[in-house]
Amino acid sequence: MSVPSGATTYMIFRLQIDKELTSLGDIAATIEKTGGDIVGIDVISSGRTSTVRDITVNVFDQTHSQLIGESLQSLSGVKVIHVSDRTFLVHLGGKIEINSKIPVKNRDDLSRVYTPGVAQICTAIAQEPSKAYLLTIKRNMIAVVSDGTAVLGLGDIGPLAAMPVMEGKAMLFKQFGGVDAFPICLDTKDPDEIVSIIKAIAPAFGGINLEDISSPRCFEIEERLKRELDIPVFHDDQHGTAVVLLAGLLNALKITGKQMSDIKVVVNGIGAAGIACSKMLLAAGVRNLIGVDRYGAINRNTQYDNAHWTEFAQMTNPNLEAGSLSDVIQHADVFIGVSAPNILTVDDVRSMARDPIVFAMANPTPEIDPELAKPYVRVMATGRSDKPNQINNVLCFPGIFRGALDCRASEINEEMKLAAAQAIASVVTDEELNETYIIPSVFNQKVVEKVREAVVEAAYRTGVARKSMRDPNKE
């Protein structure tokens, strides 16, 4: 039995092993026979007659894990003490914490970091509010705010269940961009209330990253906050995704030798990510773009209750194509999926034009299994970390906020987003570019620095940077 290519879950089997009755070889053979892939063995304790070991095994689901556990338990001399899921283990107690930058060791320290010393600092800020950037966490802190209504592709799972994603985003902001980020999940879906809460908490933050707020509410919330706040407000699912998508497409088109102005693009899922990706592609020169949602292709001959679809229909589908995804994908050069799992079929891909480009970006399960699509596509990408060509907004948000905070931009505008997309694309050199490497890894250290530089340059060029360019270190 072999583990299917989609296997991603690691389980840890803690075993008590009677040395006289069984060997590590027997245990390994049992796991192999059941289709598990051993990736690590750790000794927890070792006695004269028995040992306790943690065996880490790659499995494809919980049922598979249970089967392996039962096979191990049936071996004479083996007791399964417990089985834990490595993914759950890394989330125990949450993934982030707050640390102080300076220790408070004595009364003197205390009187400086807290009262009475802190009062001078408060007074200084009250007299000159911009000093908040010099003397508080505002300088480097952003809020990652969600209402839990469109969490990955899981839908409206609520604010509590959204927390692991927001904590994850906060970790990635820090690790890749050096940006401090705090996750905030709101127990309300009311746009008025969300806007008013975010405005009320804004003094502590240098920027607001909106995350996983469903469309169409996300558009109004972002627009209002952008108008009413003087710090950058950025809906990551719209703009972060669009930036990375454009970067990937710029490079993929170099491989297929096609031009933006000539290609037919089908975008499936006209929600937050789909509308922003479409607008970015139109701005980059795409002329024939067709949006598809649950009820088929969007075109201007149809009336929509959703005002954003009405506006979308005006900008897209010049040939007024109608019908289902399978109808309109025929002869398309590019498929962009930001919708739902497993809705693109192999037959759909086979009906596309020569050298199809398929970006199936729904998370965690893409619109088509890359293994199924592979034989029929020229370039395949997904949003996942465990496959080649990861088109995921994590390539954008740490660097774009790093740049915006560094030059104290009042907003993140179109020029800054375009600069970020070109910067990400440029990390892959022409010599390196190939079908399985159109987009750099998030672990490529050049990504954040290149994005930061490009974003800062665009912010100064467009007049939204508020730090003096001559002396960017001056407050």
Ligand SMILES: NC(=O)C1=CN([C@@H]2O[C@H](COP(=O)(O)OP(=O)(O)OC[C@H]3O[C@@H](n4cnc5c(N)ncnc54)[C@H](O)[C@@H]3O)[C@@H](O)[C@H]2O)C=CC1
């Ligand atoms: N790879 C990446 O970086 C990113 C991926 N995504 C993924 O894109 C998907 C959508 O995210 P959002 O735009 O934030 O959500 P959203 O809720 O704003 O939009 C989803 C849209 O997809 C449509 N949809 C759902 N099922 C469909 C189907 N079977 N056929 C056609 N349309 C369908 C919905 O009607 C809605 O208009 C999610 O799976 C999310 O994980 C989102 C942002 C970034």
Ligand SMILES: CC(=O)C(=O)O
């Ligand atoms: C990656 C991301 O932000 C999403 O899937 O919602």
Ligand SMILES: [Mg+2]
């Ligand atoms: Mg998201």
